[in-house]
Amino acid sequence: MEFVCLDIICVSHLLEEACVAGLSIDSPKPGHFQPPPPVAQWALxxxxxxxxxxxYKITGCHTRNQNIVTNNLSRRDAEKHLNDARNLLGDLERIHDRIIELVDDDDVAATQNTQHLAYASTxxxxxxxxxxYLLQRQDDNSSVVPETEAQAAIRRALQAAEQRVREARAExxxxxxxxxxxxGDFSALGETELGPPDSVSQAG
Incomplete structure (x- = not known):
């Protein structure tokens, strides 16, 4: 939950900036978030x-799959994390294309291309x-087993926690x-407040 705490701190900074400007922002209500503008309209x-x-999320998906393979865990979870990573890469492609449109420094663009290829390779x-992994375990029996009451309670608690995380991120x-x-200028808030660190160094 460490990153959720950082996100909440970031929200506080954003709201403080708005107050300094003499403006107020109503807290968004669940189910009433305005859709963000298309990527083609985003600033750098x-x-x-x-x-x-x-x-960060792509790296997390790959790390979880490495853990699944190492510990011979759920094949279904491995497929889910892989699908998540592929969808995230599609989002990353669109953002990368927009960044290349906006930057006017060839060295920065080259670094962006190199880093993007690294995540595509991941x-x-x-x-x-x-x-x-699926090929190796194709003859195994299904790993689905009946839940105990304690396991079901833990699963429900995790689902509730995940929902709170999603709501915090949406906010x-x-x-x-x-x-x-x-x-507002994100660079004025400092790099460490804007998100978790990447495994690949940032530039530009």
Missing amino acids: EACKAKQRGIR VDAASALVKN VEAAEQAFMDLG
Whole structure:
């Protein structure tokens, strides 16, 4: 839950910036979030902030699949994490294209291309890993087993916690969008407040 706490701190900073500007932002209500503008309309700092978060998630999906393979865990979970990584890579492609449109420095663009290819390679590696894992276990019996009452209670608690995380992240995204709409500058908040660190170094 460490990253959720960082996200909440980030929301506080965004709202403080709005107050300094003499404006108020109503807290978004569940189910009433305005859809964000298309990527083609994003500013460079917004693209980089979202890019960092997606890169972190892709790395997380691959790490979880490595753990599944190492410990001979659920094949269904491995396929889910792989599908998540592929979908995230699609989002990352669109953001990367937008960043390349916006940057006017060839060195920065080259670094962005190199880093993007690294994450695409990570997803390719995850795909090969899961494919091989499923092939090795194709003759195994299904890993689905009946739940005990205690296991069911834990699962429900985890689902509730995941929902709270999703709501917190949605609030962060809404606050970030409001901040950008007010002309806010993400770079003024400091890199460490905008998202978890990447395994690949950032540049530009």
